[in-house]
Amino acid sequence: MRNLFFATIAVLLFSCEDTSYNPDSTGRPGELVVVIENSYLEKESGAAIKEVFGRSQYGLPQDEPSFTVVTIPKAAFNKVLQRHRNVLVADISPQNTSNVTVKNDAMANGQLYIQVSAPDDSTFARIIHKNRVILFDYFSEKELERLSLAANKLSDKSMNKRLTEKHGIILKIPKVYNLIDEGENFSWYRYEVEKPSGGQRHPISRNLLIYNNNYSSLDMLKLGYIMDTQDSIT
Numbered sequence: 001m002r003n004l005f006f007a008t009i010a011v012l013l014f015s016c017e018d019t020s021y022n023p024d025s026t027g028r029p030g031e032l033v034v035v036i037e038n039s040y041l042e043k044e045s046g047a048a049i050k051e052v053f054g055r056s057q058y059g060l061p062q063d064e065p066s067f068t069v070v071t072i073p074k075a076a077f078n079k080v081l082q083r084h085r086n087v088l089v090a091d092i093s094p095q096n097t098s099n100v101t102v103k104n105d106a107m108a109n110g111q112l113y114i115q116v117s118a119p120d121d122s123t124f125a126r127i128i129h130k131n132r133v134i135l136f137d138y139f140s141e142k143e144l145e146r147l148s149l150a151a152n153k154l155s156d157k158s159m160n161k162r163l164t165e166k167h168g169i170i171l172k173i174p175k176v177y178n179l180i181d182e183g184e185n186f187s188w189y190r191y192e193v194e195k196p197s198g199g200q201r202h203p204i205s206r207n208l209l210i211y212n213n214n215y216s217s218l219d220m221l222k223l224g225y226i227m228d229t230q231d232s233i234t
Contacts, residue, residue, distance in 0.1 A: 025085040025108035029143060032067040035077045036090035044125035045090060046071075052132040053088075053139070067139065083108040085146070086139050089115040092124050100127065102138060112142040148172075163187065167212055177208060186211035186233050209233065 027033070032053055040046055053067045072081065087106075096117045106113035114135065118124035128135065155172035159179070163171055166187060177189040189208040194201040211233055219225055 022105055022107065022109045023083055025110040026080075026083045027085040028068070029147065030066075030068050031084070032069050032086045032088060032139060033077075033081055033084045034069055034071045034088045034090065035074055036071055037073050037092070038071075040090065040092065040121055040124075041071060043121045045092065045121050045128070048125040048128040049088070049090075052128055052136055066136070083111070085111055086142070087111065087113045088135075088139075089113070090124060091115050091117040092119075092121060093117075094119050098123055098127060100131065100135075110146065112139060114138060159189075163210070167210055169210075171210075173208065177206075180207075183233070185213065188233075 034049055034053075036045065036049070049069065049071075053069050054065045057064050057066045067086070085108075096119050098119070099117050101115045101117070103113040103115075105111055116124060116127055116135075118127055151172040151174070154174045154176075156175045156177075159173050159175075159177070160171065163169065163173065166182075173189060174191070176193075177191045179187065180190045181188040187210045189210075191206040191208075193204050193206070195204050196202075209230060211229065213220065213229065
């Protein structure tokens with residue numbers, strides 16, 4: 001067990017010793033189950049959780065929350081939800097001391113379970129606010145770890161090797177992508193799929209274009225130059 005101290009609380013970080021009988025975790029990427037009593041949702045605790053984990057995801061063209069937060073009271077935290085990939089428990093009670101417990105594979109394999117204990121609503125909110133970066137990063141980094149594992153399972157090793165040899169980069173390309181075209185300094189991969197909607201199937205084309213040019217000036221990093229280069233290749 002390792003004790004980490006930050007802000008005003010102690011964080012206990014450990015993995016469960018025997019996970020051989022644990023089921024696999026469930027839930028969609030980006031989902032976060034927050035176990036908190038309904039009475040706190042409209043108070044400081046609920047506002048703190050929404051502010052930290054519901055903030056807009058940077059880099060997207062549209063406004064989307066970083067995590068899809070699902071709040072449930074402790075009485076509804078049944079065996080199905082206990083297997084969720086991301087769990088944050090708000091343990092608020094007058095008898096509590098302030099601390100945060102972080103567990104890997106607590107009730108399911110691949111799960112990240114964090115319990116924030118506090119004696120009252122205001123203290124819980126302060127813990128969340130003061131430690132918002134590390135708490136957010138715990139869940140974000142775990143999601144990236146899961147995505148990386150999934151990418152490794154679905155990637156084409158021969159295609160990855162070819163890409164590394166040609167462009168000098170490491171990129172996991174799923175097996176469903178096909179090489180469409182290739183030149184001296186570019187590679188074009190595409191995945192064709194149909195998506196049902198409105199009683200019809202609509203074709204969707206997902207393209208991955210990789211190219212490299214010798215750097216000459218900062219102008220090459222401007223959007224206009226990048227778009228013009230892309231148009232010249234495709």
